Amino acid sequence: MPYRGVDYFALDDLLTEEERLVRATFRRFVDEEVLPHIGHHFRQGTFPMDLPRKLGALGALGSFLQGYGCPGLNAVAYGLMMQELERGDSGVRSFASVQGALVMYPIYAYGSDEQKDRWLPAMARGEVIGCFGLTEPDFGSNPGGMRTTAERHGSTFVLHGEKRWITSGGIADVALIWARTQPEGEVRGFLVERGTPGFSTRDIEGKFSLRASVTSELILQECVVPESAMLPGARGLRAPLSCLSQARFGICFGVLGAAMACYEEALSYCCERKQFSRPLAGHQLVQEKLVGMLEEITKGQLLAWRLGRLKEAGRLRPPQISLCKRNNVRIALQCARTARDLLGANGITDEYQAGRHMCNLESVFTYEGTDHIHTLVVGEDITGHSAFD
Amino acid sequence: MKILVTVKRVPDPEQKIKLKDDRIDLSAANWQLNQFDEYAVEAALRLTEDARNPATRLGEVTVVSLGPAEVQQQLRAALAMGADKAVRVDSRDEDLDADIVARTVEKLVRRDSPDLVLMGKLAADNEGNEVGQRLAGYLGWPQATFASIIEVVEGGKALLVGREVDAGVEMKKVRLPAVVTVDLRIVAPQAIKNGRTPPDHAYPEGPRYASLKGIMAAKKKPIEELTLAQLAIQPTLRVRTVSVRLPPPRKAGIKVSSVQELVDKLHNEAKVI
Known part of the structure; x- marks a missing residue:
């Protein structure tokens, strides 16, 4: 018997046509593209690398944003999409959450026009993967204590510090790193591209959980980025x-x-x-x-x-x-x-x-x-x- | 090419059937688009696009359904896949039979003059398999049923239609305009050749997903609403449902203790050997 959802209280009556169609698309997507393979990935501890582009083709990445190739879903439709993805696996939903809500959204909300043009369409297509570096080894619930610094040197910043428990870190093409500027001490966000000297990642092994998702450490040692990598609109925690x-x-x-x-x-x-x-x-x-x-x-x-x-x-x-x-x-x-x-x-x-x-x-x-x-x-x-x- | 596709909502075929007052109780039915009609929509889209650039339409696909207001959900699903517009003819399911549906679609065809009517070969509710044939008869158009291959030939004036029969695949040429009903394999990767999409192009198996962009675009696509009266259809049923019964439950089988006993029973009781 194929999966038909759980709806004991006829909650479907509270949904619009559009919301039901969105759910139907991802219900089928999860049945056909996620469930047949996810057990294998979980056992092997690998992320299904075919999914970003497939999700991108459907418009799932950053789907609540409008413009830059994003469809502008309303909140409930977006939520139902996430519900179906997590019916497949929390790791797949985590990937979509990080890509859309934690990387594309801040670029959209706080980025410059150049940053938006450069990153958002490619991220929406799933061609570019992002990760969000806020948590540190010693600062999880208390991000305000972060030790990662960004020291200004003329028109560049030098990033220094360590991030941990970063979803998609090891497969990301761009990391949004949150750091305190020196000497001002203000929290700012920096888009650091894979391959930037001084930036490296190390995947966390031995997980009991989210095994079909990549979880990593990000290491920043004398990592120099131009001022244009900073999100101009994001100031403070x-x-x-x-x-x-x-x-x-x-x-x-x-x-x-x-x-x-x-x-x-x-x-x-x-x-x-x-x-x-x-x-x-x-x-x-x-x-x-x-x-x-x-x-x-x-x-x-x-x-x-x-x-x-x-x-x-x-x-x-x-x-x-x-x-x-x-x-x-x-x-x-x-x-x-x-x-x-x-x-x-x-x-x-x-x-x-x-x-x-x-x-x-x-x-x-x-x-x-x-x-x-x-x-x-x-x-x-x-x-x-x-x-x- | 201008294509009219008929779609029908059917109760989820996986749901258990319940009877009430000699009728199938559909009050808790989970309605969905009839699978073969979804294949017909997919086939129509493949016929009217260049797969290398599907955003540019090479024709027009109109989806038509008869039914109550809720049918809009299924029409919207077809629009979200990529159909261009929709027509809903307002009616109650119990007021329809295959003949009324065929005559209604005939009126729409005469009004809109499509080059092709594509339909699912049957609907999964009563598996009638007759609307396409009746429609072709009323229109006096050529028909090809159970299509598993469609190729546009003679510069778009005819179709070469493949039908799977016991001995293999029967190829038929039909002049347009025509009525074609489709079978399961019409959504195989290379089942459709429209002369624009490169012949070696392979589609993914099955009907396409409605993408989020498609779903958002579908909100703005028109759904025309008509009544049977506006189309001058006399709603006289030719088929009257007297009563509906579930088939009797199967009797339990028996276990035999030896091959000899099995052969004996097959020969003397079942009389099959």
Whole structure:
């Protein structure tokens, strides 16, 4: 039985024709281009390098931007696209998030016309891959402490420092590096091209999670870039944080895709496999688990849909994204764990998807603002008291 | 080349059928574009483009459907693939049969004068396989059914159509204008030769994806809405559904204990050997 989505509350009625068509395109794309190969990539620890151009041909990269070869999708359509991609694998959705929300978006929002013309169309086609260098080995949740510096020498900057946990780092043609200028101490963004002397990358090995995605360290040693590599409009930490809000919005929808894949897999497995006198699905404890998954997915769908409509209306506030990211990643991870449980021993092999999604979602729980940090963002928003420092 | 393509929405063929009051209950149906009609749209697009530069259209593709307002979703899907415009003739599914559909499309063909009508060979709901043949009859046009190959010949005045038959592939030449219904393999990589796309060009297998650009463009493409009355169609059904029943459940099979017993049963009970 082909995958037809999870829609227990007829939420499709809340979607426009365009939004349903976008979802249909990526549903089929994931069935045909992602799922047949993703298990192999996960096992080998490789990123499917054919995907960037295929996604580019469909218009998926930077799809919420308008112009420069980007189609200008609304928020919910973009979210549904991310949902389908993550139904394939969190690593594939991560690639699309980084390319669109973390690299193309800041170039679009803060870049010069030359930077936009040079990078955006090629990145939209998937010919150029980007990565986003904010996190450092010692500064994850607290990016304000970053140690990477950009020292001005006439019309050039000399970059120095180290970035870690960078998605697509090892396959990127251009890295957006966030660094503090010296002596001013202001956070600025620099587009550093692969091959620039003093810039190197090293992939992180031994991951349990996001194995079909490249995660890297970026090393900058006396790396000289022209002033034209700096994003003129991005000043201070607010700029990279605005990118993260874009990316987290995609995650709110994306993880539902992973949760739906796990739910569907567990449901069909439990309906087919017999233990004792009946199918697993005929046992009360199993039904309770399946219902719990469906219930949380349905609530998560409504939350994400509403988040999208607020974004389209220009009324979205970042703490609302935090609440949705926190909830939806939590429930997706719980769905994956429950599915793994219901699949029994089969759930620990990569013949089934649940184990892969479960491992992937551990990363999603931590990246783009940990569960803790999003809790504190909402906590500060409702109490007025910051619990960070 | 001006092509008219008919499309129909059908309930998801993978869904389990439920009966209610002697009818198929479609209240929870998951509607989708009939697969063979999607192939017809793909075939029409391949006939009206140069694959090296698909953005420049070499013809016009109009998609037509009969049905309620919701059918707009399926028409929009065809527009998002690349069709140029659409027509919806407002009607309720229960008020249609193959003859009314054929006569309605006939009116549209006489009004718009396409060079070719492309259709799926059948719809996955009732698998009727008769609208194309009826339409060709009403129009007095040549027809070629179950096309798996289409080649534009004689400078665009005729088509060479390949049909898969038991003995191989039967090639038929039809003068345009004509009615052609398509089979599964019309979306094979080299099934269509339009004289513009290089003959060695290989399309990806299957109908194309609606790209995001295509989906955004489709929002601005026109969907004309008509009624059966505007086309002067008498909505008199020739086929009346008396009742619908599920086939009886299959009886469980038996296990035989020896080859001898199997042969015996095949010979004496089943009488097949």
